[in-house]
Amino acid sequence: NQPAIGTRNRTLGILNRYHLSAKKSLGQNFLDDLNVLEGIVAAADVTEQDDVVEIGPGIGALTEQIAQRAHQVLAFEIDQNLIPVLAETLADYKNVTIVNQDFLQANVPEVLDERLDGHHELKAVANLPYYITKPILMNFLKGQVHFATIVLMMQKEVASRLVARPNSHDYGALSVMTQYLYQVEIALEVSKKSFIPAPKVDSAVVKLTPRPVKQETAYSQPAFFSFVHGCFMHRRKTLWNNLQSVFDKQPATKDTIRTVLATVGIEPNVRPQTLGVSQFITLTNEFHKVGL
Ligand code: SAM
Numbered sequence: 001n002q003p004a005i006g007t008r009n010r011t012l013g014i015l016n017r018y019h020l021s022a023k024k025s026l027g028q029n030f031l032d033d034l035n036v037l038e039g040i041v042a043a044a045d046v047t048e049q050d051d052v053v054e055i056g057p058g059i060g061a062l063t064e065q066i067a068q069r070a071h072q073v074l075a076f077e078i079d080q081n082l083i084p085v086l087a088e089t090l091a092d093y094k095n096v097t098i099v100n101q102d103f104l105q106a107n108v109p110e111v112l113d114e115r116l117d118g119h120h121e122l123k124a125v126a127n128l129p130y131y132i133t134k135p136i137l138m139n140f141l142k143g144q145v146h147f148a149t150i151v152l153m154m155q156k157e158v159a160s161r162l163v164a165r166p167n168s169h170d171y172g173a174l175s176v177m178t179q180y181l182y183q184v185e186i187a188l189e190v191s192k193k194s195f196i197p198a199p200k201v202d203s204a205v206v207k208l209t210p211r212p213v214k215q216e217t218a219y220s221q222p223a224f225f226s227f228v229h230g231c232f233m234h235r236r237k238t239l240w241n242n243l244q245s246v247f248d249k250q251p252a253t254k255d256t257i258r259t260v261l262a263t264v265g266i267e268p269n270v271r272p273q274t275l276g277v278s279q280f281i282t283l284t285n286e287f288h289k290v291g292l
Pocket of ligand 1: 019026027028029030031032056058059060062094101102104128129130132192
């Protein structure tokens with residue numbers, strides 16, 4: 001009966017035995033704080049009804065906590081050197097499958113189809129490699145796979161952007177795109193001291209829950225994302241100025257933009273960060289209606 005992988009002594013023991021030094025280039029910061037690990041699985045409310053996808057199991061600290069509660073765990077680990085380590089540290093957990101693939105390159109729907117029974121609620125849980133937090137988030141925003149809950153540890157600075165409300169410093173395209181699809185909350189703030197090695201920045205655990213019923217939707221999600229992105233291209237400039245680069249500067253186009261803004265009651269000289277998600281949805285749809 002060994003102590004949990006995520007206790008400091010066990011983690012150090014595993015790293016020593018395998019002569020592992022954390023690879024910075026792969027964002028390897030191993031959690032060695034059981035309270036935080038338990039906080040993450042609690043935020044995801046993992047039960048035996050769930051199949052859980054994990055990104056980056058590392059030496060298995062979080063995987064173990066998930067495996068003790070879930071039906072199945074499917075974990076994508078890019079680092080080949082960690083595969084034999086995980087085979088040993090997680091040997092007692094028959095409900096864990098490790099896939100030695102880059103999560104961003106993998107055909108995730110296909111892997112899930114092959115490895116899971118499809119009869120359990122799908123959740124995603126990860127202590128993310130920070131060098132690819134944004135591409136991984138974009139992956140979840142594209143929504144190839146429907147997850148009932150997504151719980152991700154990330155840099156606090158990115159977490160703040162995900163939850164930011166209009167008119168705040170951190171509010172931008174990432175906030176709008178995320179809040180369009182998910183209810184976002186910070187479940188836990190985590191000190192850099194909870195990791196070996198300690199990362200440079202503090203972290204936070206973010207919980208994303210798909211919005212139950214979308215009262216308003218954009219006519220196309222890619223169009224919405226690209227419109228929002230365009231509106232925030234120059235945050236210090238006005239909405240009007242940003243729209244000049246989203247569309248074009250032809251006099252006829254300018255007239256159309258002016259008319260649409262007047263119709264929806266948005267002043268051209270506001271800054272993009274004053275607009276709420278639903279205003280971006282309205283604008284996307286209204287510009288589409290007039291052929292822009
Ligand atoms: N889950 C472990 C924990 O909490 O202690 C390790 C988390 S560590 C922050 C990130 C992990 O992601 C590392 O094991 C790293 O090798 C892995 N990783 C990095 N890039 C990856 C990628 N593209 N696909 C899958 N795993 C990746």
